[in-house]
Amino acid sequence: MSDKRSEPVLFGDQTSIDVLTHGVLPGRTVPALDEVDRAMLAELSADGRLAVRALAEKLHISRTNAYTRLERLMAEGVITGFGARIDPRRAGLGTSAYIMVTVEQTSWRTMATDLHEIPYVDHVALVGGDFDILLLVRTPDNTTLRDVVLERLQALEGVRSTRTWLIFEELPGSVLH
Numbered sequence: 001m002s003d004k005r006s007e008p009v010l011f012g013d014q015t016s017i018d019v020l021t022h023g024v025l026p027g028r029t030v031p032a033l034d035e036v037d038r039a040m041l042a043e044l045s046a047d048g049r050l051a052v053r054a055l056a057e058k059l060h061i062s063r064t065n066a067y068t069r070l071e072r073l074m075a076e077g078v079i080t081g082f083g084a085r086i087d088p089r090r091a092g093l094g095t096s097a098y099i100m101v102t103v104e105q106t107s108w109r110t111m112a113t114d115l116h117e118i119p120y121v122d123h124v125a126l127v128g129g130d131f132d133i134l135l136l137v138r139t140p141d142n143t144t145l146r147d148v149v150l151e152r153l154q155a156l157e158g159v160r161s162t163r164t165w166l167i168f169e170e171l172p173g174s175v176l177h
Helices: 017-022 035-046 052-059 063-075 108-116 142-153
Strands: 095-103 121-126 133-139 159-167
Touching: 035 052, 035 063, 052 063, 095 108, 095 142, 108 121, 108 133, 133 142, 142 159
Parallel strands: none
Antiparallel strands: 095 133, 095 159, 121 133
């Protein structure tokens, strides 16, 4: 793999000279990533502790190139940090559920912050469609899940309704594979 950025990013049948000169499509604020960048992200997603030297060897690029790319990806906000992937069950959080929340239309802006402060809420997403907010909740057991839904969520001002779907099994995934 080379370090050249001469290949434009394709979107349908259109290419943009701006991608070649500025690295970003018109109207977009995200940087264009080339094949080496994507391979680097995939390697780091699989093992965030990978040393720059090992990363360079896996990608068949120089250490300087690997280091420069890594620094650029962090500076551009593509890589936002490094951390451990935790198995919720082994960490004592054996009950997981997606909870769909419908809220009063005037309260959704503040609701996301309030929901994120509830214990066991792992992820909050504002969505469009039949409900307004999607939560991923991980609790030690069903009793705790019940308390989160009935005592904490439904007690928040502005919550109109909730629907809970238990997660029976999760499969690991990556947006880069």
